[in-house]
Amino acid sequence: AQKITQTQPGMFVQEKEAVTLDCTYDTSDPSYGLFWYKQPSSGEMIFLIYQGSYDQQNATEGRYSLNFQKARKSANLVISASQLGDSAMYFCAMRESAGGGADGLTFGKGTHLIIQP
Amino acid sequence: NAGVTQTPKFQVLKTGQSMTLQCAQDMNHEYMSWYRQDPGMGLRLIHYSVGAGITDQGEVPNGYNVSRSTTEDFPLRLLSAAPSQTSVYFCASSPGTGSYEQYFGPGTRLTVT
Numbered sequence: 001a002q003k004i005t006q007t008q009p010g011m012f013v014q015e016k017e018a019v020t021l022d023c024t025y026d027t028s029d030p031s032y033g034l035f036w037y038k039q040p041s042s043g044e045m046i047f048l049i050y051q052g053s054y055d056q057q058n059a060t061e062g063r064y065s066l067n068f069q070k071a072r073k074s075a076n077l078v079i080s081a082s083q084l085g086d087s088a089m090y091f092c093a094m095r096e097s098a099g100g101g102a103d104g105l106t107f108g109k110g111t112h113l114i115i116q117p
Numbered sequence: 118n119a120g121v122t123q124t125p126k127f128q129v130l131k132t133g134q135s136m137t138l139q140c141a142q143d144m145n146h147e148y149m150s151w152y153r154q155d156p157g158m159g160l161r162l163i164h165y166s167v168g169a170g171i172t173d174q175g176e177v178p179n180g181y182n183v184s185r186s187t188t189e190d191f192p193l194r195l196l197s198a199a200p201s202q203t204s205v206y207f208c209a210s211s212p213g214t215g216s217y218e219q220y221f222g223p224g225t226r227l228t229v230t
Contacts, residue, residue, distance in 0.1 A: 004159070033217045045160075045207060045221035052217065091159050095217070104150040104175055104209075105219065107159030 003027065004092050004108035012114050013082055020067070021077040021111050023092030031097035034075040035105060036066065039089040048090075051075060087115045119143050121222035123208050129228045130198040138193040138225050140208030146220075147213035149191040153177065153204040154224075160207060166191055167213075198229045 005024045013019045025034065036048040051059045051066045059066045067076040079086055089112050093105040124139045142149065150165035152175075162175030166185040180202060182194040191210075195202060208222040 050217050104162040104165050109159050
């Protein structure tokens with residue numbers, strides 16, 4: 001079974017609208033972390049936001065927020081007031097603590113977001 | 118402070134050739150890892166290391182070797198390149214237990230013909 005599922009291969013959104021990118025995850029580990037990365041066409045991986053499984057509040061970083069619904073195993077990324085520069089691939093990823101956090105991240109297949117003027 | 122650096126940026130190999138992808142970090146991070154990214158896919162973990170002298174396999178280790186003789190360097194070796202290893206390779210580092218931050222290098226685009 002996939003550990004990270006991103007069901008939206010591509011999305012078109014009008015500039016200035018809010019965007020929600022879906023991510024569901026699967027783990028039996030009670031301690032885990034959830035990440036969102038942005039990958040523009042230039043190829044680098046840009047960290048956006050992190051949510052720990054024990055965090056009481058949803059994470060926020062500027063225009064990015066993470067809608068964390070633990071019971072549903074959902075960690076959707078919300079981008080408020082989208083901008084043309086937000087056009088990129090977006091990846092959801094998880095780190096489980098079973099390996100002490102050392103054994104890397106498991107990534108979803110990504111969502112290609114295109115912001116239209 | 119250069120962060121995570123990778124060399125080369127681009128490489129073309131013929132089937133059967135060997136090469137080493139270099140990765141270095143200057144942040145004194147304990148954890149380092151290698152990922153590959155294929156078209157339409159997220160990153161998949163190849164190998165990782167929790168410190169100098171300690172390495173372990175990730176999800177897709179076949180065809181790759183690693184070693185970690187120093188904290189700073191984590192090279193990835195392809196012993197006999199195959200077309201299936203055509204991919205973009207990312208190195209990443211993390212401070213260690215208790216920290217969630219993971220820093221990625223700029224990537225190496227490898228083509229095997």
